[in-house]
Amino acid sequence: MPQYKLSYFNLMGRAEPMRLMFAYAGVAYEDHRIEGQQWAELKPKTPNGQLPVLQIDGKEELSQSMAISHYLSKKFGLDGKDDWESAKVREAIETMSDVKQKLRVTEQDPEKKAAIVKALEHDTVEPYLARLAATLKKNGSGFLVGSKPTEIDFHLFHAFNYWQQSKQYTEALNKHSEIQTFLKKFENLPGIKSWLEKRPKTSM
Structure with missing residues (x-):
């Protein structure tokens, strides 16, 4: 090893x-x-x-x-069971990267920043989460690609977990039962649950 x-x-x-x-x-x-x-x-x-x-x-x-x-x-072994699943994982990761780029906010004024974030939640986050929820529902395993966790699930869980802790985009997150089910399923996976309980407490 x-x-x-x-x-x-x-x-x-x-x-x-x-x-x-x-x-x-x-x-x-x-x-x-x-x-x-x-x-x-x-x-x-x-x-x-x-x-x-x-x-x-x-x-x-x-x-x-x-x-x-x-x-x-x-x-x-987190990249899918075959070439097709691996390609779908990469597709989802690239899509997530595109969305994260759109969510970068440099505005410092609190009121202006809040307005920008609210607009991003409506125009970018909500449509993205709706597509993810539909994919989760269609896949049926509780994960985005295939029957077990793949690379994209780890990035989605971390991003959504961070949004919840920082109280960002929570309104959009809470709209989709499929995403809430995904979060619960993922955080209770063997190894993940114990890590979440013991990992160092940090600001972000």
């Missing part, structure tokens, strides 16, 4: 879907959490001057969160 070390800041952020994958797969790894003051020294030593970074056997290093995610999904 390879020795894994996942380095990221002491928060959930971009590394959390991969931590969830390790938990579900029951694979041991070093959850290396970097505090702010350590980052300046470590940054020049990383492949691209950014985190997360996955180190394997103390030698090979892989950066870029989605590259790490894809690698682990292949290693842990």
Whole structure:
């Protein structure tokens, strides 16, 4: 078994879907959490001057969160049972990435920002969640692709979990029973439940 070390800041952020994958797969790894003051020294030593970074056997290093995610999904059998399911997983991940890009808000004024977020919830989040709910209903397994969790489920769970905790887009989330069922099913999966109970408490 390879020795894994996942380095990221002491928060959930971009590394959390991969931590969830390790938990579900029951694979041991070093959850290396970097505090702010350590980052300046470590940054020049990383492949691209950014985190997360996955180190394997103390030698090979892989950066870029989605590259790490894809690698682990292949290693842990989370990329679908065949080429078609694998392609549908990639399709869903690319779609999610497009939506996340649209949700980036740089406005600092609280009132203007709130108005922008509300518009995004109506124009972008609600249609996206409606399509996801329809896909979940059609698939029938409780997961987005196939009969068991795949890479996209880990990213969806993390995003929706974050929205719930930060009280973002909760009105849209609560409209769809299929999504609420997905969240309940996922959080009670073996490995996931215990990780959620023990993971460090962070702001995001």
